[in-house]
């Protein structure tokens with residue numbers, strides 16, 4: 001063999017899908033992303049993502065799971081956890097004790113939540129106090145249009161859905177920032193303090209209530225409008241989950257339209273692709289397949305809708321029980337793709353990544369063997385055996401893949417739900433889409449990588 005042949009045979013050479021995939025595949029990626037963008041626009045919060053998921057699932061024959069029922073191969077069920085997380089399953093032909101195949105993504109994203117007592121007036125302007133959710137660079141959330149999404153549970157127990165700022169005729173809201181002319185002191189703050197947590201106040205009104213002796217008439221006028229629209233009083237903010245998210249829609253990026261820019265792609269990009277894979281799953285898969293769309297990942301997966309909770313374990317146990325098997329037997333034989341994003345190489349900030357072990361846009365779905373920080377703290381670290389299995393599966397399925405680490409060693413780090421699912425004695429590896437500007441109000445992914453994630457989950461479910 002000459003050097004060129006040895007090169008081909010022995011060396012790993014990641015490929016840019018824009019160059020190496022067929023034109024048809026790239027076209028399919030583009031058209032897949034039209035559906036993806038629609039999903040992003042109507043699923044900006046975990047609640048909306050669950051709602052949209054259930055709508056799509058019901059169209060594809062999924063029915064609500066009943067733990068007292070016994071299911072047959074090919075049956076399609078969903079299990080809605082409090083409207084904020086959801087699990088879908090298609091029953092396979094193999095006995096469930098052989099294990100299930102799980103794809104687990106999260107549908108919550110960084111945002112600004114309203115405090116329990118948010119409404120106030122200052123200098124005849126009405127504002128909302130917020131408490132940010134997840135890891136944000138606070139300065140990125142100023143001076144951009146924000147929409148208000150969520151629910152209010154009134155004193156009478158009625159639950160009201162809120163969504164303002166998405167329709168063309170809707171008003172939007174914003175966090176104000178200081179003009180550069182007067183920002184001398186602010187500009188000498190550290191970037192992390194450029195905007196402080198208590199400065200993320202939302203501008204919501206400026207016109208006072210007319211012809212009245214009352215004080216704080218701008219605040220009162222806003223409260224009056226909210227009462228007229230939602231029948232709510234100030235105390236109802238306590239029993240509400242109101243979230244400010246970017247008001248803009250998903251867009252193509254670039255002259256070549258090769259990328260998608262949108263809010264909340266971490267991790268709805270894996271949420272949507274794994275959801276589509278289970279919706280498009282063949283009638284009767286070999287093993288039972290499960291798609292989990294979880295909440296609370298961005299705050300550590302705590303709480304009863306986060307994956308440190310037992311709802312996935314209980315769901316598997318219920319499925320197992322109806323076949324007369326222990327849940328732990330099923331879990332111990334199960335496999336999971338922890339479907340989450342990784343950082344894409346950004347040439348503008350190249351020094352935080354190690355070029356040989358970072359993911360690149362258009363190089364396909366990224367396998368992340370371990371996450372964590374420093375000396376691999378807080379990671380489940382997939383075994384060589386399972387990583388080998390996943391790699392073979394992707395190669396056999398013709399899925400373009402690459403590997404990636406989240407930045408240089410000791411540069412920082414982060415985790416996913418992988419560790420919590422691995423703790424259930426499941427084989428887990430992280431697999432997802434590389435993202436630019438992760439956690440920013442406008443994140444960027446490549447359409448090819450999105451489509452390859454879908455193909456990866458589809459291949460995994462069909463194995």
Ligand code: MN
Nearest residue numbers: 266267340341
């Ligand atoms: Mn994520």
Ligand code: MN
Nearest residue numbers: 266267298439
């Ligand atoms: Mn994240």
